[in-house]
Amino acid sequence: MEEEKPTGVVSRFVGGLNISMRRFLFRVISSGPIPEHIAFIMDGNRRFAKKWKLEEGAGHKAGFLALMSLLKYCYEMGVKYVTVYAFSLDNFKRRPDEVQYVMDLMHEKIQGFLKELDMVNRYGIRVLFIGDLNRLSDPVRIAAEKAMEATAMNKKTYLLVCVAYTSSHEIPRSIYEACEEKSRRKVGEVEEEQEEVIKVVDLEKKMYMGVAPDPDILVRSSGETRLSNFLLWQTSNSLLYSPKALWPEMGLRHVVWAILKYQKNYFYLEKKKKEA
Template identity: 35%
Template sequence: MIERLKNWLVGYQKEETQKPGDEERMEVLKKGPMPRHVAMIMDGNGRWAQKRGLPRIAGHRAGMKTVRHITRVADDLGIEALTLYSFSTENWKRPKDEVNYLMGLPEEFLRTDLDELVRRNIRVGMVGREDELPDHTKRAIEGFKEGTKDNTGMILSFALNYGARSELIHATQRIIEDVQSGKMDKEGVSEALFDQYLYTANLPDPDLMIRTSGEVRISNFMLWQLAYSELWFTDELWPDFSRELFYQAIDDFQRRSRRYGAV
């Protein structure tokens, strides 16, 4: 198994590039209503590796390459914000070796991708409980934030140690504290104010949520923010999610009628 993994790591060089017709396809999509914020549940890394007789970490490494090329596509389309569900509060239950590998990915991504993110004017952020992460992971996240703080383009956010129920409880606790301390009156609590107590306070609500791997649920992801989001599901596992599938999701979004509860 170890030898197979080594050979695979040497040979796997997935870097999706534009194909003939991609530029024209992108220009057509740009003429339609573009989602300001796309949120993605990146599911299926483990199953992708299992199908190939590889350990789960091979799927996570392949998935990181998909993160890279989907970030480029979203940026090229002019999307304002891209949020990737990277590690949930429930994922701590996974095997220790897998968790440790996932906690090391931000450091690797920092080494390999920071320069390109700066060139693309992309600003990196995080949504989730940062205080509970390992110190080395927190340092990598701070490195991203510091290195891209002056960028004014797309906001790339990683939902890391994130759980929507926990987020809602945390926001409610902070509001209670501010009411009790006299910073605000309880009558002043509104949906707009509640938004400001969430991890996503600096982001618009997602217009489009994409989930890979054939699962059709939102798995404790942005329960508040997805209230009126368009949902799009695909059977493809995350490492196989392509530029073409992203185009299909945007095209489908543009064909929908968004009424927000109105007739």
């Protein structure tokens, strides 16, 4: 039997030490309130590639690896819902070749995600694609449907991927659908008498994001403070955190710091939610 190389032993020892330290850190953090839902605006993939003079698409590949690590950290700390802003409806206004490039890249990343099903199932992750999926190219839409189907039985944690999404599309759509439902609701063959007023709860039931509670924390990488038409309805009482790190540079310390900031402001945030 071939003797194991010293470098392999050291590598496994360091890896095990890192996992043990991470678990200890998470136990300490979990002594305070843990957010149920964290949303991410993944900003800075292209700037990362430019910064390090990488080939086109390398920044997005690095960003995908960062996403997989951040998901693992979030779920290990007890965060149940993670939402990421993957593709805005506004991006369809770009040149056709740019849109096609993004569609191809998205298809590649979904396929890559499907290859990580061991990790996905280990954390019990259910994947949901949120937005106007009919606007996606057929290969991307089919891949998204396969990912949702493959994880449909998982109920422990959730990954919501916002594609072909903007709040300025989501909100009017929910108003329209709530009005439509009220106008056609019947009891048997007799029209049910309904209030004409559309309530907030009626709108929220029809929103794409109605499948999850509002985010406790909204993180946008690269130091930008714009919300970019993302979850405008849902984040009115969320903690906003904008680390300077580009998305592929995001790591454990950024997630930990976001949660510590949330814990520091927890009672204030809860008070604002109750007043809303």
